[in-house]
Amino acid sequence: MKNSQKKQNVSGADLGVLLNTPAVPMRQPRTTRTTQTIGQILAAAERVFAEAGLAGATMAQLAAACGLPKANLHYYFGTKEALYTEVLQTILTLWLDAADAIHPAASPRAALTAYISAKMAHSRTRPYASKVFANEVLHGAVHLRSYLGLELRRKVDEKAVVIEGWITRGLMDPVDPRHLFFLLWAMTQTYADFDAQMAAVLAVPSLGSADFAVGEALILRLVLRGCGLGHDLKGTDR
């Protein structure tokens, strides 16, 4: 718990292949190797935490997932919870920026379309991140209280003002902006979080990009029409 050292890495090539690379010296500048290793640990941990949750994931699993000895993870992060918190933090920074499309100058239609598209892209490309986040909120968000109540709330408040501006300017129908966000998050993230259910219902081994396309089109349709922006909807996006 008294960790305040620098960092180190293991070149992706050296590592991934042989797990027991026996003390192979690898000439590389320190900081580079360090940041690489840390990134590698975080990436592996994201997947493990997504699949098993904080309590379900063991340090042994986490170590195996990135091909490093257990003690190494403790060297960099101290405790399992600290590593988890770090993973969570990485996700949050990735998260908050998605709403940038929603700003006063944009048209509601373009802004919502861009936002939905961005969120769906996240679900497709970073499903583990979404699952870790979902798992955390599901279990009471004890490691996220401050983020949710401060940063996220601020961001949502800010975007709610933008949407309310559009409404008063008559650019879209009146809807509760905050609940609109809740539903947007739910609809887009469900394609990452509940993929197992969808795949089972659709009788496919896993979701493909076609499934994401159909989902995105339907979300877009519900949201745009729901906000009174659906006039020129072209054809059936079935």
Next chain:
Amino acid sequence: MKNSQKKQNVSGADLGVLLNTPAVPMRQPRTTRTTQTIGQILAAAERVFAEAGLAGATMAQLAAACGLPKANLHYYFGTKEALYTEVLQTILTLWLDAADAIHPAASPRAALTAYISAKMAHSRTRPYASKVFANEVLHGAVHLRSYLGLELRRKVDEKAVVIEGWITRGLMDPVDPRHLFFLLWAMTQTYADFDAQMAAVLAVPSLGSADFAVGEALILRLVLRGCGLGHDLKGTDR
């Protein structure tokens, strides 16, 4: 693991108050007490599993939550996983019936309205059940594979036919019925699963019935309009 006994219970009154009721004899027919106890364990377990997940919940927690000694739970359910599976099963039976509102004779508008309302009622009254289910699917649905791939899939296929019938009869716009279900589940269950996030964003200690009402109205609006059923929407349901 070789459990094939009968069952027993502890009267709710006796129990809840004193945790250490010391060997108080309670005259009651056996089966009654048994089924009561089992129900009590399942109810408590639902909450504990919702809050901690399968891996995170300990037998000690589960025992404390229903005020019974640990060995007692093992007597009735054998293993933690068996108890978990039982909890899951209880939820599923509760789950499948909600879609009954969707049948060929009904109007799309009435059917979808009833379905959304029923699902929102579930989220309000049985949030723990929803969370246990969400947690399970999130972690790959290993304990639900057969349910998802057989019972649920059958049910969805069946309802998809109904919806496609409505579409070909021109009663509603063409949408992919399965993805419509995915979004309906996502939107309604998010009010149970992600309540912590919502409460934080709304700056309230917990969601109230007003929040559920706003959410339900918005879901209804998006879905009905999205399906081309929103013509006579009365006023702003903001």
Next chain:
DNA sequence: ACAAAAGCTGACTAATTGGTCAAGTTATTT
């Protein structure tokens, strides 16, 4: 070139946890 700092790791440990069991109590059967 050498000392100090940083990084790495196998082996160990204390604590927790799921599960067992034998000895008891209560209810049912005959």
Next chain:
DNA sequence: AAATAACTTGACCAATTAGTCAGCTTTTGT
């Protein structure tokens, strides 16, 4: 009123797990 079956429980155990540490190697500073 036994005898048996069903239920209850504290005490116990083997296995797992997060975290530690001493000693090693590699890099960096001078």
